Amino acid sequence: MKKFIISGFLVLICFTGAWAADKTPTVLSNKEAIDLVQTHADYVWTLVAAALVFFMQAGFAMVETGFTRAKNAINIMMKNMMDFAMGSLAFWAVGFGLMFGVSKTGWFGTSGFFLSDFKPGGDPWVLAFWMFQVVFAATAATIVSGAMAERTKFVGYLIYSVVISLLIYPVFGSWAWGGLYKGGGWLEHLGFIDFAGSTVVHSVGGWASLAGTLVLGPRIGKYMKDGTIKPILGHNIPLAALGVFILWLGWFGFNPGSTTAANKDIAMIFVNTNLAAAAGATLAMITAWIKFGKPDAGMTLNGALAGLVAITSPCATVTPMSAIIIGAIAGVIVVLAVLFFDRIRIDDPVGAISVHGVCGAWGTLSAGIFNIGGTSLKIIGVQLLGIAACFLWVFPTAFLLFKLIDVTIGLRVSPEEELEGLDFTEHGGTAYPDFEISHAGGMGSTAGFGSLMGGTASEKMLRKPAEQT
Amino acid sequence: MNKIEAIIKPFKLDDVKDALNKIGINGMTVNEVKGFGRQRGHKEIYRGAEYQVDFVPKVQIDVVVDSSLVDQVVEAISSAANTGKIGDGKIFVLPVNEAVRIRTGEKGEHAI
Numbered sequence: 001m002k003k004f005i006i007s008g009f010l011v012l013i014c015f016t017g018a019w020a021a022d023k024t025p026t027v028l029s030n031k032e033a034i035d036l037v038q039t040h041a042d043y044v045w046t047l048v049a050a051a052l053v054f055f056m057q058a059g060f061a062m063v064e065t066g067f068t069r070a071k072n073a074i075n076i077m078m079k080n081m082m083d084f085a086m087g088s089l090a091f092w093a094v095g096f097g098l099m100f101g102v103s104k105t106g107w108f109g110t111s112g113f114f115l116s117d118f119k120p121g122g123d124p125w126v127l128a129f130w131m132f133q134v135v136f137a138a139t140a141a142t143i144v145s146g147a148m149a150e151r152t153k154f155v156g157y158l159i160y161s162v163v164i165s166l167l168i169y170p171v172f173g174s175w176a177w178g179g180l181y182k183g184g185g186w187l188e189h190l191g192f193i194d195f196a197g198s199t200v201v202h203s204v205g206g207w208a209s210l211a212g213t214l215v216l217g218p219r220i221g222k223y224m225k226d227g228t229i230k231p232i233l234g235h236n237i238p239l240a241a242l243g244v245f246i247l248w249l250g251w252f253g254f255n256p257g258s259t260t261a262a263n264k265d266i267a268m269i270f271v272n273t274n275l276a277a278a279a280g281a282t283l284a285m286i287t288a289w290i291k292f293g294k295p296d297a298g299m300t301l302n303g304a305l306a307g308l309v310a311i312t313s314p315c316a317t318v319t320p321m322s323a324i325i326i327g328a329i330a331g332v333i334v335v336l337a338v339l340f341f342d343r344i345r346i347d348d349p350v351g352a353i354s355v356h357g358v359c360g361a362w363g364t365l366s367a368g369i370f371n372i373g374g375t376s377l378k379i380i381g382v383q384l385l386g387i388a389a390c391f392l393w394v395f396p397t398a399f400l401l402f403k404l405i406d407v408t409i410g411l412r413v414s415p416e417e418e419l420e421g422l423d424f425t426e427h428g429g430t431a432y433p434d435f436e437i438s439h440a441g442g443m444g445s446t447a448g449f450g451s452l453m454g455g456t457a458s459e460k461m462l463r464k465p466a467e468q469t
Numbered sequence: 470m471n472k473i474e475a476i477i478k479p480f481k482l483d484d485v486k487d488a489l490n491k492i493g494i495n496g497m498t499v500n501e502v503k504g505f506g507r508q509r510g511h512k513e514i515y516r517g518a519e520y521q522v523d524f525v526p527k528v529q530i531d532v533v534v535d536s537s538l539v540d541q542v543v544e545a546i547s548s549a550a551n552t553g554k555i556g557d558g559k560i561f562v563l564p565v566n567e568a569v570r571i572r573t574g575e576k577g578e579h580a581i
Contacts, residue, residue, distance in 0.1 A: 299516060
């Protein structure tokens with residue numbers, strides 16, 4: 001009904017405009033009405049895109065639970081639900097102001113807290129813009145829950161998710177994106193290209209994940225004393241795949257929506273986004289096939305995400321051909337990165353550090369290399385500076401945050417709780433009460449003699465869970 | 470009376486059930502089980518890391534029959550479950566002391 005009134009109103013404006021101009025309407029005489037239509041289209045596109053990006057929370061939830069054990073499924077759902085819920089409140093109160101408020105120094109904004117830029121009856125653009133930005137902040141926050149899955153104390157995670165949305169994400173965001181609203185950061189003044197946030201969103205989440213996994217230590221039973229790696233199987237690969245499809249869909253809001261304007265640019269951004277994801281999945285599959293002899297599903301799923309993360313920064317400033325190259329390289333990088341982090345005993349159950357941290361950095365660099373308007377050492381230098389600035393801001397602050405949580409309320413659950421599963425110990429429930437779930441050694445349905453033997457190694461870890469044996 | 474426990478490959482369950490029906494066996498109990506024998510499981514890959522699956526999924530069929538039928542049942546199961554490849558499973562024959570049909574209270578061979 002409301003829609004009818006609005007469109008009726010629009011038609012009315014058009015007509016009155018036409019009459020005023022002696023019944024021969026021209027583009028010029030109708031300028032006001034045309035501008036209004038454009039403004040309304042911008043609102044609609046920005047908010048539809050925001051809804052698509054919001055749905056990525058579901059994608060992350062499915063990917064993360066698919067790649068982890070059934071005994072922690074409720075915990076993953078709660079983390080994904082609450083980092084969005086509490087993150088929204090934190091971003092409303094403080095984060096948005098820090099990121100997009102007036103910035104005299106170029107280091108952080110100082111106005112617009114509690115959405116104070118909106119006055120009832122005033123211009124509602126700040127609301128549409130806030131809605132689009134809050135789902136981005138939540139994306140950065142939720143990346144971390146996968147890397148820290150299956151061993152993090154719930155209350156510790158809640159505190160982290162408030163702090164990243166309130167402080168860590170907005171401060172870096174203000175350096176690169178503040179000028180999209182009232183701010184203006186030092187990085188964007190240098191010409192830093194990060195259209196939709198390979199660095200601003202994904203690397204921030206990725207490096208925070210790295211800090212979190214380092215403070216937490218690996219899951220019990222993952223790394224054996226004799227140096228072998230025991231994979232801990234995810235309980236539902238179809239759910240993980242569904243999550244990747246949802247994320248791919250959501251990215252059509254994430255990248256093309258970052259125009260925050262309904263214009264023709266979104267077509268190329270759409271195509272680039274899709275092609276990079278396609279190339280990422282394909283090359284990750286081929287890399288896995290060559291390396292392991294089989295087209296590994298987990299790696300292929302990560303490859304699609306790697307391509308998406310990489311194209312996020314350059315999506316508006318490279319050709320479709322470049323997008324394919326960028327995604328393809330990301331697909332190779334992500335497989336090697338997952339293997340690398342496993343080898344140095346950083347336990348990241350879903351590959352968040354590789355997908356979001358490493359491929360976010362690659363995508364940001366690629367925006368300089370493949371820039372449609374030509375590249376130069378200066379452009380690439382600024383991209384590298386942005387990548388480094390992100391790491392140097394996020395990693396230390398997140399590490400400190402997790403350490404503080406660890407020494408005060410504790411970041412990791414007890415070994416007994418970890419073995420029992422967080423669903424029961426943290427949330428008092430079971431995700432799949434109608435199914436029998438194997439807890440032995442945490443190896444899911446393939447729980448084997450080997451993993452039970454592995455339990456003896458775990459016994460020693462019971463005393464000092466964070467120790468990397 | 471004897472109990473025949475057959476541990477077979479899961480995808481052979483239908484064939485074995487049909488073979489048993491054909492020789493007049495009209496009752497059985499089926500369990501999903503895991504285990505290993507001389508083959509010692511097999512290797513799988515998850516996200517690039519190889520791991521040993523020691524307990525391979527199998528199906529266990531329990532049939533209790535009159536002792537005179539044992540050879541026929543064992544033959545039916547082993548020919549229906551045979552693929553000739555490693556991991557076809559095993560059949561055990563056990564004595565049964567007593568059987569009771571709960572609904573009627575019948576005992577012994579009348580109860581099976």
